[in-house]
Amino acid sequence: MRDTRRMKRMVRAGKKHQITGLGLNLIPILDILTVLVCFLLFHSFNGDMPAAQVRLPYSIVETRPRETVHIVVTPEVVLVQDEAVVSTRKLLDGMSEMVPEVAERLRQLEPHLPQTAAEDRELTVLADKTIQFKVLKKILSTCTASGYGKISLAVVQKAAKKS
Template sequence: MSRGRTKRMPGFNLVSLMDIFTILVFFLLVNSADTQDLPSTEQVKLPESISEKKPEDTAVVMVTETEVLVQNKVVAARADVEASKAIYVPEIRDELLLIGQRAVGITSKAKSAKKEVTIMGDRAIPFKLLKKIMSSCTAAGYETINLAVIQKASQFKKESS
């Protein structure tokens, strides 16, 4: 005894589904560009730290057992750097100056904000060598020097587990 009314099948609402996928895409985009991938090498065993700060995109100076690299380009032999009596290493400074000149910045403030360098060195690196490399970075105008470490669980997280 239906009086001419036909039952409609309920439709599928795509609006809420599109909202969920849009939020998911934005979340993934924001979190995917959050960290810098430092070059990995088996020659360098980084020290461990409980640092919570994520690495940023900076120039990278890597010290291996035999050589010193800037942005994966060999600039000096490690033995020559250690034997040198100079305060800083001119080859490292010159390469960092070139990288600094190639940095794109609209204003001088934007260029100075990019003056950061990350040093990747073995945990057994002598402090004298590290000091020469850090002096080379400051001679090239890099004011912020970061040391790359492997992040381990903090003490608080270990105690609460």
């Protein structure tokens, strides 16, 4: 078939109306998504982050942690608000039911806490799952004697088993 001038003109006119070069550019989208993921990971934790050497026990929990005074019990040391106060080995070997070092540190923190009734003061204990219960009992007794009425034990949330 012969190309006439009219046919050539129609082909040229058709090319003018075609949209070209509007392909989807993925690089800016990936940049935005990367920034969004980093932001969400950075701000996804509410409450206290356990130290790397503390392996929390697992539990099925429903509520999110609140901002409270926190005590971290590692296999080596007990930390109150990220300050080392006593060796865990000393608590294991000691005969006393109270821990005076922890009580003293809690007294030091009182002026920095909001003024609430003694039974409303909150405290969170983050303890390694290998810590013996008698060590935890000494720490919990000391916290109760220091006027903390609401004491929580932090655990790692695991999914509920479906029956």
